[in-house]
Amino acid sequence: MAGAAASPAVVEQLPAIPVExxxxxxNRWYRTPSFVAGLVILGTIVIxxxxxxxxxxxxxxxxxxxxxxxxxxSAHWLxxxxxxxxxxxxxxxxARVDLKVGFLAVLLPFCIGTVLGCIAGYYGRRFxxxxxxxxxxxxxxPFFVLILAMVFVxxxxxxxxYIAITLVGWVSYTxxxxxxxxxxKRQEYVLAVQAAGLRDSxxxxxxxxxxxxxQSVVFAMSDIILTxxxxxxxxxxxxxxxxxxxxxxxxxxxxxTFITTRWELSTIPGLAVVITGIGLSLLGDGLADLLRPE
Amino acid sequence: MDRLSYVFRRLLQLIPVAFGVTLICxxxxxxxxxxxARTMLGVHATPEAVARLHKQWGLxxxxxxQYLDFMDRLLHGDLGESLFYNLDVKTLxxxxxxxxxxxxxxxxIFAVIIAVPxxxxxATKKDSSRDQAVRVVPMFGLAMPPFWVGIxxxxxxxxxxxxxxxxxxxxxxxxGHIHSMILPAFxxxxxxxxxxxxxxxxxxxxxxESDYITTAxxxxxxxxxxxxxxxxxxxxxxxxxxxxxxxxxLVGGTLVIEKVFxxxxxxxxxxxxxxxRDFTVVQGIxxxxxxxxxxxxLITDIVHSLLDPRVRFD
Amino acid sequence: MSEPILExxxxxxxxxLTRGTVRAVDxxxxxxxxxxxMGLVGESGSGKSMTLRAILxxxxxxxxxxxxxxLYEGADLVTMSAKKLQDLRGKEISMIFQEPMTALNPxxxxxxxxxxxxxxxxxxxxxxxxxxxxxxxxxxxxxxxERRARAFPHELSGGMRQRVMIAIAxxxxxxxxxxxxPTTALDVTIQDQILKLLRSLREERGLSVVFVTxxxxxxxxxxxxxxxMYAGQVVETGSIDETFRSPRHPxxxxxxxxxxDLEDVRDLLRSIPGTPPDPVHPPEGCRFAPRCEFAQPDCMxxxxxxxxxxxxxxxxxxxxxxxxxxxxxxPVIAGG
Numbered sequence: 001m002a003g004a005a006a007s008p009a010v011v012e013q014l015p016a017i018p019v020e021x022x023x024x025x026x027n028r029w030y031r032t033p034s035f036v037a038g039l040v041i042l043g044t045i046v047i048x049x050x051x052x053x054x055x056x057x058x059x060x061x062x063x064x065x066x067x068x069x070x071x072x073x074s075a076h077w078l079x080x081x082x083x084x085x086x087x088x089x090x091x092x093x094x095a096r097v098d099l100k101v102g103f104l105a106v107l108l109p110f111c112i113g114t115v116l117g118c119i120a121g122y123y124g125r126r127f128x129x130x131x132x133x134x135x136x137x138x139x140x141x142p143f144f145v146l147i148l149a150m151v152f153v154x155x156x157x158x159x160x161x162y163i164a165i166t167l168v169g170w171v172s173y174t175x176x177x178x179x180x181x182x183x184x185k186r187q188e189y190v191l192a193v194q195a196a197g198l199r200d201s202x203x204x205x206x207x208x209x210x211x212x213x214x215q216s217v218v219f220a221m222s223d224i225i226l227t228x229x230x231x232x233x234x235x236x237x238x239x240x241x242x243x244x245x246x247x248x249x250x251x252x253x254x255x256x257t258f259i260t261t262r263w264e265l266s267t268i269p270g271l272a273v274v275i276t277g278i279g280l281s282l283l284g285d286g287l288a289d290l291l292r293p294e
Numbered sequence: 295m296d297r298l299s300y301v302f303r304r305l306l307q308l309i310p311v312a313f314g315v316t317l318i319c320x321x322x323x324x325x326x327x328x329x330x331a332r333t334m335l336g337v338h339a340t341p342e343a344v345a346r347l348h349k350q351w352g353l354x355x356x357x358x359x360q361y362l363d364f365m366d367r368l369l370h371g372d373l374g375e376s377l378f379y380n381l382d383v384k385t386l387x388x389x390x391x392x393x394x395x396x397x398x399x400x401x402x403i404f405a406v407i408i409a410v411p412x413x414x415x416x417a418t419k420k421d422s423s424r425d426q427a428v429r430v431v432p433m434f435g436l437a438m439p440p441f442w443v444g445i446x447x448x449x450x451x452x453x454x455x456x457x458x459x460x461x462x463x464x465x466x467x468x469x470g471h472i473h474s475m476i477l478p479a480f481x482x483x484x485x486x487x488x489x490x491x492x493x494x495x496x497x498x499x500x501x502x503e504s505d506y507i508t509t510a511x512x513x514x515x516x517x518x519x520x521x522x523x524x525x526x527x528x529x530x531x532x533x534x535x536x537x538x539x540x541x542x543x544l545v546g547g548t549l550v551i552e553k554v555f556x557x558x559x560x561x562x563x564x565x566x567x568x569x570x571r572d573f574t575v576v577q578g579i580x581x582x583x584x585x586x587x588x589x590x591x592l593i594t595d596i597v598h599s600l601l602d603p604r605v606r607f608d
Numbered sequence: 609m610s611e612p613i614l615e616x617x618x619x620x621x622x623x624x625l626t627r628g629t630v631r632a633v634d635x636x637x638x639x640x641x642x643x644x645x646m647g648l649v650g651e652s653g654s655g656k657s658m659t660l661r662a663i664l665x666x667x668x669x670x671x672x673x674x675x676x677x678x679l680y681e682g683a684d685l686v687t688m689s690a691k692k693l694q695d696l697r698g699k700e701i702s703m704i705f706q707e708p709m710t711a712l713n714p715x716x717x718x719x720x721x722x723x724x725x726x727x728x729x730x731x732x733x734x735x736x737x738x739x740x741x742x743x744x745x746x747x748x749x750x751x752x753x754e755r756r757a758r759a760f761p762h763e764l765s766g767g768m769r770q771r772v773m774i775a776i777a778x779x780x781x782x783x784x785x786x787x788x789x790p791t792t793a794l795d796v797t798i799q800d801q802i803l804k805l806l807r808s809l810r811e812e813r814g815l816s817v818v819f820v821t822x823x824x825x826x827x828x829x830x831x832x833x834x835x836x837m838y839a840g841q842v843v844e845t846g847s848i849d850e851t852f853r854s855p856r857h858p859x860x861x862x863x864x865x866x867x868x869d870l871e872d873v874r875d876l877l878r879s880i881p882g883t884p885p886d887p888v889h890p891p892e893g894c895r896f897a898p899r900c901e902f903a904q905p906d907c908m909x910x911x912x913x914x915x916x917x918x919x920x921x922x923x924x925x926x927x928x929x930x931x932x933x934x935x936x937x938x939p940v941i942a943g944g
Binding site for chain 2: 664666668669670694695696697698699702703705707710711712713714715716724725728729760762773776779780
């Protein structure tokens with residue numbers, strides 16, 4: 001193979017494989033229907049959430065005890081809850097909270113899991129054995145049981161959610177990245193840069209990671225859906241986002257008492273979760289299609 | 295004889311994991327911010343109560359002694375005493391285990407009834423309209439929080455549409471139990487079906503695109519025989535494995551559903567105990583669930599080895 | 609000459625993919641006489657496997673036959689009903705696959721797999737089909753068949769597995785056997801055994817065989833005639849003897865030149881420069897022209913269909929005298 005004696009500097013000039021894919025991505029994204037659909041749905045929700053103050057006519061915490069449990073009207077598009085608060089306003093402010101927490105709560109496990117997976121996959125042996133042992137132990141617990149237990153001991157609320165989900169969620173990313181790295185590190189281009197004397201960290205970050213991270217990203221899409229589901233469930237149980245901050249979960253819990261008369265109070269926030277989930281699913285599917293090498 | 299030693303070896307492999315599980319459960323108490331006893335007691339934190347808990351949990355002892363004590367009690371079947379009820383945790387769990395087992399059993403049956411036919415329909419005519427339709431289902435399913443689905447189902451079938459099912463409770467007698475389990479089991483089944491459908495479809499596709507299916511067809515035997523004798527026979531193996539692996543996921547789903555449908559099971563107990571700050575019960579249930587998952591994985595392995603002749607016992 | 613048992617006329621197989629329609633087989637024609645072994649030769653991607661699969665209607669999804677006829681004893685298999693085609697399989701035409709490890713059902717005992725055809729297709733009783741399976745195992749040279757019949761595929765060696773495949777192919781006593789590179793996945797020594805076995809079985813039973821391979825040496829050893837495929841088309845047919853001595857298509861010449869011959873040490877081992885054309889957008893005119901050393905301007909325009917030069921030979925090359933002359937200057941096989 002020519003260039004066996006290439007210096008690290010020369011080798012660095014080699015285009016890393018992902019450049020090919022990035023170019024293809026830029027050309028094709030608007031032609032992939034699932035990606036576009038997902039982007040539209042999710043984009044709408046994100047815009048509503050981010051610019052909530054513009055879209056809501058009322059303060060989500062503003063109570064109006066003369067107008068409790070009213071149905072949809074021109075004044076209150078989705079009606080009011082048991083304390084007279086505007087449901088539409090609470091819905092989009094809840095979107096703010098749930099989307100933000102959902103996204104951040106996945107970011108930490110993503111980063112930690114990816115790093116651990118890289119190290120375990122690349123160096124193997126004892127570090128790998130230890131990491132996989134930890135993975136097997138964490139995986140032995142039913143996901144939600146462990147989340148509940150963690151939230152219980154650390155305390156409910158946003159902080160508890162981040163810590164609990166990070167402690168439990170890193171596992172999937174580690175497994176994915178580790179598996180990919182183990183395969184990828186045997187590729188010829190890796191052997192080439194190793195022979196050229198590149199530092200390990202450089203090899204991992206610049207040559208291995210860009211190729212394997214796409215799997216993580218695609219998984220993260222479905223992970224966000226599940227995480228938002230977990231956050232909303234915690235909210236329903238009173239262990240998640242604490243009132244008076246609206247969250248789709250605690251809205252459903254509030255509405256459950258009035259299910260016989262005003263069933264929309266419990267149903268609509270759930271629909272919001274479903275639509276968000278579908279948007280993320282489509283985005284994830286589209287992303288997977290786009291990132292798959294042709 | 296080979297198989298027996300295989301089982302034995304797998305059991306041995308599980309011991310480190312079980313060990314790790316107990317470690318995590320043990321450490322839960324030390325993750326509590328501040329003084330665990332005081333935090334748990336909350337408003338009931340009188341100095342005497344705090345001191346009593348300290349003694350009971352051995353919090354003044356060095357860490358390693360605490361752990362050894364914990365393991366010692368565990369191996370004698372002692373999971374501690376509930377702070378809220380006047381019972382030890384083990385008795386409490388035994389009382390409440392019935393509804394949970396019912397729920398798990400019926401859910402598995404429903405999930406198989408839903409997932410297997412759908413996955414088969416999709417895989418046998420890949421990329422057809424029915425395949426596309428089936429692939430859309432997981433997308434909706436994953437996005438729907440199970441407790442919300444439960445509420446919607448209660449709304450539809452419990453309150454409207456003829457009040458077909460009870461909105462909660464466990465019911466009396468066998469028929470009563472089953473009747474009250476239908477909606478909750480269906481809800482949890484809907485929750486895990488998407489994952490099952492996806493995995494099953496993928497493994498069935500894998501099987502159907504295998505070379506040996508082509509060989510079977512080249513023999514001129516009927517397509518029906520090809521599917522049943524060759525495809526399904528192989529597909530079942532991966533189906534069992536997929537089911538087994540997803541048990542952990544399944545169990546998580548039952549927890550909240552027990553609360554939504556007011557079923558007096560272990561899941562509802564855990565949630566109540568969290569709200570009542572009953573630490574020992576929460577710790578006990580967490581531990582039990584984990585050990586259960588570990589055992590189910592072992593059973594799945596054993597069943598797999600029974601079905602698949604390729605599994606080597608050395 | 610008696611009626612051919614198999615006649616493929618202008619077969620087209622297409623695979624619709626997202627990036628375009630792949631024309632896997634784009635005009636293949638050849639005939640097989642009864643009792644004859646016909647080799648179908650070409651590099652990977654030439655369409656030879658697809659041709660074989662198309663004959664039995666076993667193309668993998670989403671590939672499909674897009675035109676042409678496949679006449680088995682006069683009946684067109686392309687337009688035949690699915691039920692009749694299924695009936696034909698195994699009983700009249702059977703197939704041997706390349707990878708015996710994946711082509712055998714991993715959870716079924718090999719004896720049962722061999723007995724399945726007679727049992728389910730010929731409707732023989734259980735014990736009769738088991739008897740036949742044991743008998744076949746003996747015929748294909750599997751020692752201790754009673755014990756081996758109870759084995760699972762992964763418990764047997766590669767050569768044994770291929771013998772099992774051959775037994776399966778023979779189990780319903782077909783007249784035509786399609787072989788898709790049956791020895792490619794095997795060690796050279798085992799290859800030899802299997803090829804000898806196939807030859808003796810063929811001669812004993814008067815079978816007709818279509819033998820797909822990329823290996824010219826194998827074709828020379830087992831077949832009487834061959835058809836050479838390139839880029840989805842059959843470009844030359846003829847007897848082994850004539851074609852090897854005096855190829856009438858530049859691609860055939862290229863193939864012959866790139867094979868090492870131990871008996872006659874040649875000075876140069878020549879590979880054919882360039883790569884096969886894109887199966888989605890093949891070039892106009894002769895598809896081999898871009899790589900051909902004898903190419904002329906008129907090669908690049910117009911279809912180049914297969915045409916007869918003698919009753920037993922045909923070629924698609926319009927300048928077929930060029931390779932013939934080149935071979936006289938530089939023979940490819942010993943003895944000129």
